[in-house]
Amino acid sequence: MPKEPFFRLNQEPEALSGFSRTVAEIQWLLLVLMMFYLVVGQIEENVKIFLxxxxxxxxxxxxxFHYLNFFSKANVWKLALxxxxxxxxxxxxxxxTGRQNSLLLNLYFLPIITSALALGRLTTLLEVLLIGACYLYLGKSDVPKDQIFSLAQSSVLLAWLFPMLLVGYVTTMLSSDIYHAxxxxxxxxxxxxxTSLYNRRAFMDLLEKQLHQTKRGGHTFSVxxxxxxxxKIxxxxxxxxxGNLLLQSIADNFRHCLRGCDSAARYGGDEFTILLxxxxAEEAGLVTKRIKETLTAGSFNYRGxxxxxxxxxxxxSYPQHGETAEALLRHAxxxxxANKRESKNLING
Known part of the structure; x- marks a missing residue:
């Protein structure tokens, strides 16, 4: 039952929503800058209307994309697009507006910074390469075809792309530090x-998400x-x-008995919860049996x-024993x- 060791910020719903709002603001800024250039720039009227x-x-x-729910939720592909x-x-x-001599070439920095913050190094590198191809395309009419990929033209392209590569690299490094923090x-x-298991709050979040997914997909799950x-003894x-070593041994037993998709948590004190x-319910009974058997068979040595x-x-089990987190936990x-009383009766008998 491995826990994910690294949480990607751009995979968190709240973070994605924040990124999406930021991208929208950058896009409006881009529009404002271009509109301003249409007003003050020396552009022919027919071209101005076209732009x-x-x-x-x-x-x-x-x-x-942002106000008409074209996408129901923010996601990485939406940001990339x-x-x-x-x-x-x-x-x-x-x-x-001038091709390679345009005063607006620096606007390419906006998508580069956006990608570096939200999408990572690989996507940013691909976008820099696309911008390089666009730059070559913008200047193709001024350069003979046999010289487009010459050493001189390559040097000009690299000199122009270098600030974008630098900005993209530094921004992705900063965003990587933010991700790790x-x-x-x-x-x-x-x-x-x-125990290094989930805590109670995290488990309740997982349970609520599982309820939402199950109600939408029509499957079942058990707690x-x-x-x-x-x-106490x-x-x-x-x-x-x-006692702490005892609790850790129980947590280790869960990791040995559960699947990778299962989630175990220390619910509080000596109580544990597991999401399957x-x-x-029948399959959960088999899991319970396996946990109890391996735990009973195991032991640890403490000072002899x-x-x-x-x-x-x-x-x-959902929906057999309840359709809310509270109802399921109450039944469990x-x-x-009841299981504890039965075990005591067997011992006393």
Missing amino acids: LGGLCAFAGFVMA ETWVMILLVTWFVWH FSRIKTSAQTDEL LLGDCDNL VNDQYGHEA PNTT NVITTNISIGIA DQAMY
Whole structure:
């Protein structure tokens, strides 16, 4: 049951929404700069009307993407498409306002910075290459065909692209540092320090997401709620260090028994919760049996003392035992205590 070690900021819904809003503002800024140039620049009237029509079309594109729910949610592909369209718009505008001598060539920096912040190095590099190709295309009428890829022209192209490569590289480095800082903060916020499992808040978020996905997709899932049977005895007899090792051994047992898509959490104290996607109550019963058997068979040595444990587990499945997180956890809690009472009766009997 591996935990993802690194959270990508541009894969977080809230972060993507923020990036999307920023891209929209950059696009409006791009439009304002181009409109300003149409007003103050020396452009023929027929060309000015043609460019104005293109800018209106781009404004419609921006409104469709950001204000008319053309995309139901922000995603990486949407951001990438918008930056590519920005590059094509700048190229088209520059073509009609001086080509390689246009005063608006520096507008290429806007999509480069946007891509470097939100999309990563590879996409940014591809966009720099596209801009280089656009630059060559802008100057093709002034250069003989046999000299387009000459050493002299290549030197001019590299000299022109170098500031963009530098800006893209520095920005991606900064964004990478932000991603790693975000990863450490989120991992700390979502992880139980002792067991390295999810904590209660993170598990509830996962459960709510699973409920949303399941209601939309029509599948089922199960929730396990477990309680360590002898943590208090171990704490009283051997101390809290031994109790902590006991909890860690239970967490290690989960990692050994669960699938990669399953999620385990320390719910609080000696209680643990497990989310089993696409799992019926019967299948969850088999998982519970495997966990209890491997945990009972295992043990650890603490200062010469062999310590074993067991865990009482309750099962709740959607929608059989509830259709909300509260209802599922309540049913699992009741089933867990029923299992605990049954185990005590067997021991006493």
